[in-house]
Amino acid sequence: MIWTDYFTLVGVMPGRIVVPGHGTLDFSDVSLPVEKIQTLFENGFPYLRVTSLGKETFYPEQPLVEPEAEVTPELALPAKKPPKMKT
Numbered sequence: 001m002i003w004t005d006y007f008t009l010v011g012v013m014p015g016r017i018v019v020p021g022h023g024t025l026d027f028s029d030v031s032l033p034v035e036k037i038q039t040l041f042e043n044g045f046p047y048l049r050v051t052s053l054g055k056e057t058f059y060p061e062q063p064l065v066e067p068e069a070e071v072t073p074e075l076a077l078p079a080k081k082p083p084k085m086k087t
Contacts, residue, residue: 002030003037006054012047019045 014028019040025032038058041048050059 001034003032003034004030006034006051006057007037007041007048008051009047010049017047 009027012027016024016026018024022036022040025036037048041050055061
């Protein structure tokens with residue numbers, strides 16, 4: 001698998017980046033293991049975004065769950081009136 005099919009690098013140019021806990025990774029190398037890139041993404045690596053194919057493959061949509069309780073207008077807080085100006 002080529003990792004660039006599933007994830008894309010954003011905010012930096014492809015090349016060597018020092019990644020804490022993983023050392024220096026060369027993101028211009030398409031043969032990096034997809035599992036390592038996925039781990040970086042899931043741990044919040046700021047320069048990775050998942051592609052649409054990556055979403056389909058690794059993060060398929062979860063079925064919608066109906067909310068248990070609806071928010072009713074009486075539960076909403078009333079708006080505050082602005083203070084009056086003294087004249």
